[in-house]
Amino acid sequence: MKILVCVKRVIDYNVRVQINRQGDGVITDGVKMSVNPFDEIAVEEALQIRDRGDADEIVAVSIGTSASQQQLRTALAMGADRAILVESDDEIQPLAAARVFHKLVEKEQPGLVFLGKQAIDDDSNQTGQMLAALWQRPQATSASSFELNGETARVTREVDAGLEIIDIDLPAVVTVDLRLNEPRFVKMPDIMKAKRKPLETIALSELGIDAPPALETKNYEPPPQRQAGIMVETVDELIAALRDRGVL
């Protein structure tokens, strides 16, 4: 079985994101970029399935500018076998991304597609579900445990009420949550080895995809700031302050 893993280049989660002067985007120049943390977990899960002997090839795929090669190299260094970059300089929204991944799925015929449940830039949490819809296959979102049983998989999903367990037939789309696994650390020799692994680049325009309707985004602003509060010295002072505010 082949597994496709989708990897997105995003601003590193430790960076304090700044809005640009025009208010029409965020500053990315000179900012540390990384693999979306959820996607690292997706890569790790695919690798663990291969390491158990249940998959024979892991293909990491990304959509973005040529800079996204970096993130694909990270996936290759973690252990993916090859990578595909669908290159585009345009902003790619979830529905467009899902159409691209659907095209790749038709070509590659994977048994499983793993994605992060959301990307920490736009926080949309849509692409996996949209891909599953276009592919007309099962989706298991927010997975915190994954167990393969031949042609089906049992997935535990983190939901608001607790843990939901579902069975899905393969092929299927799985979006992963943070507690699914701990991604491995990449070692220096792996980075060297990754440089020799195949990374294919396809121009988005070559895929012949209908551009879907897209959202227009404007007015980037900081969130409303909370008033700085006061420090109290004792528990009695705290209780008095809360009573004063009428919240106790």
Added chain:
Amino acid sequence: MTRVLLIAEHDGAELNLSTAKSMSCASQIGETDVAVFSNGADSLATSAATLAGAARVLHASRPENAKPLAAVLAPQIAKLAADYTHVLAPSTTFGKDVLPRVAALLGAPQVSDIMSVESERSYKRPIYAGNVIVQVSVPDNCTVCGTVRIASFKAAATDGNAEITAVSPDADLPAHTRYIDLQAQVSERPDLQSAMRVVSGGRGVGSAENFEIIYGLADKLSAAVGASRAAVDAGYVPNDMQIGQTGKIIAPDLYIAVGISGAIQHVTGIKDAGTIVAINKDAEAPIFALADFGLVGDLFSIVPDLEKKLG
């Protein structure tokens, strides 16, 4: 004409409060019908009909709708959507799962986590863990699909009396996805997403046993209990208590953060709280920059003391 279809969330017995909150958002956009997917349970449709602002309730009852499987619900919702300009669902794990699947079937983009309605097709939403707010507009040539950030809206009143219509959208339902079980925490405490008061513990609490002091304070305040990701990862508490970017977004009147440092991913889940109290032994902890009241010290002496003195 603007017509909104709101997908109700429920647990098979009762509507989730997220439905009433999403109703408030939907009403700001236009005339709203509420769709209830269930297996029987007519009382769900009856309670949806009481939501103030609901014009009609569409009740799609069939055995396959017993559990909220996105792959089963999405084709039915997409069918019903033909009569609507907008399809909304709460931005809970339920809505996040099902609505993008609907949007893709409709060939429409989705607006996730609507915080405010700027116009019929234009909304504010958070990105970058709530560090940036943007305004997004949906083009005219497609259905508006959106999930509602429920912490941004008050629950609609329940004094309505909408007409209930049985519907059976004709769609092929897949058998490739099967519901097995829900492992839910049974708790006598208030529900985290609707509680007026929440007491949360972080890594500083140190263990599952130590969390008893958090529960003790919460019970004294009739509060729900939440946690940081670090506390969930460490196994002190179950996942459904996680607050933040990838957990629950809440807006209680009072939030007490105990032994939580205040990482941006956590803080984004509590920004709409009325009053925030932080208890932390590190005076430099970022949580103090956001707290209305901060108390520096050892949580193991402060929290029991606070519980006792609340009488």
